[in-house]
Amino acid sequence: MIFSFSLPALDLKDVNSKLSDIFNFGEDSNEGTTVFRSLNIPSGGRAESLGTAITGLCDDINFFDYNPAGSSILENSEIAFFHNAWIADSAMETLAGTLRFNNLGLGFQFKCFYVPFTEYNLFGDRLAGNYYSETSLAFNMAYNFFAGYDFRGLSLGYTVRTSWRNMPDYADNQTDKIQSGSGLEQSALAVMADLGLLMRFDFLKNFDSLDPNLTFGLALNNLGLAVTGFSTDFEFDDSLPSRISAGFSWRIFKNLLVTGEFRQPVNLMNFSSSQKFSLAAGTEITFTDSFDFEAGFMLSGGNPRFSIGSQFDLKGIKMNVNYTLDLTSSFNPVNHISLSARLLMGDRGRTKIRTLAFEKYAEGIGLYSKGDRQSIQQAIEKWIHAKQLYESIGIKFDPAIEAITTAQNLLTVHDQIRTFSSLETGM
CATH class of the missing domain: 1.20.58 (Methane Monooxygenase Hydroxylase; Chain G, domain 1)
Known part of the structure; x- marks a missing residue:
């Protein structure tokens, strides 16, 4: 994606306006009132294939962006890489890893959203070319309390995350020369936390399995603050995209899983400016031990997003290919593809x-x-x-x-x- 700005003065609000097609999730008068909106972009893979209805599932490393309690119930330790080719030239790259010690789960995640950033003057001359990016580093810890054979426990977890918004330097209005440090003024640092819980048990189970077939989840995501103005005076930035999510997953049959989720954004600086709620649902059909098919749906505002994907084994690596038709990002359909690779590291015996x-x-x-x-x-x-x-x-x-x-x-x-x-x- 190429951004073209008319001088004078480049402003972060102008950038947010240009980014609206990337981050807009339905027609909402409060859209654009939050920053670090890349936190709303799914990393991709199986989570996106299921419509991002993951808060009440979290049985693999996809839990990171949805429910931090998930690391305490993963069957295997995992290392995973995700590539999500989002809209136009923008993309999200994610690297994550988890390790479980009985009921204790630990994890880390590094993710970077980036988009080409090009500035032109009034005559159409190219002045600056760089990348606008939002980069996050997160650490997770969770514990599964009261774990038993009948009741599988109450999992509680948290994730602490720091994110950096990098704004490229831009040109002087009069001389067309790049102003050193001009981007730093509108760059920002955010610190936030996620909190979550999971409850798992059997319900109307008609097949043999040691895993419970019903899970409920609740999560609070992106609770924190951001500061900007590093080259001048520090000040609080706009609100982060905080949200409350509640969801479930139910394996009705051994080869059929359904998930559902309700998500309510919350503007911590001005509750009246909170965005509209969204709904998501997904289903997974297991054909063999090494091949699954997923489909998902999300409704945000008045616009839907449809996803399909498949998960398969490739020489011991869990691969997922996802295709999404996104009607929430613009008036015209936007298609994008994500890929993920998960290496299962065993369950420590x-x-x-x-x-x-x-x-x-x-x-x-x-x-x-x-x-x-x-x-x-x-x-x-x-x-x-x-x-x-x-x-x-x-x-x-x-x-x-x-x-x-x-x-x-x-x-x-x-x-x-x-x-x-x-x-x-x-x-």
Whole structure:
């Protein structure tokens, strides 16, 4: 995209006006009242394929821009790269990584939105060429509390993020010479935080899986402030694109997932200037273990955005290709494509521990079914071992706990019967 400005004086409001086609999400009188609007651009990949209805899902590294609680429930540690060719010549590049230690999740994300920036004078001569960019660095931490086999826990998380808006230097009105430091005056630094929670459990589940099939999520995103005027006097910039999001995901069948989300932007500096709410929904169909198809829809203001994509394995790397038809960015349809590559780094042995625990649990059931006292005692030992294995990965193994209690009660009954029989014999 090439920006052409008529002098005199380049102003950030002029730039925001030029960027409106990129960031506008529907007809809204309050659109343009926030800064760092690249925070509203999805990184791409599976999240965008699902219409960005991710707040109540977050089962892969796409959680970063939606719900910070997600890092504590990811099955695998991940490293991922995203490229989103947005509108015209603008693009978003993202690098992210996560690491999970039982119920503790950690992560980082680096993302950069950039667009070519060219300035001309009144005669059409090219004066300056550079890039307008918004770059963010984020760190995440989350923990899954009360994790168990039946109730999968309450995940709470936060992400702290710092963002830098780089405005290129522009020319002097009289001499057409580049003014050193002129862009710095309108550049800005933002510091913000995301807060989120997730609850997961089984609901009307008709298939075998260790993963819960229903998840609810709530998130507060981009809560913070921005400052500008670095070459003159510091001052607060306009409000960041803060928002409140609530969503769910429900795996109705083993190969069918649906997601939904409600999103309300909030202008922290002037609540009356908050933008309109948006709605999003997505669906994912799993054809094989290595191929999924996704489709998504978002309605913001009066305009929709449609997305389709597919996720597939390529030599151990999860790839996603996404196509979006975006009617929220201008009166004419705008098409863009995103690509993502996710490298799964393993689960630090949690799957092996769960498998071994189930083997011990099944052995205990076999012993318990024999019914004699010695076999029941041996079954309890197996179940205690299974419970301890689950505890080593931070999960309460409810089936083993219930089985131990039942078996111990049965042994008590055995002892009472033996005592009663001895009394009768003595009499």
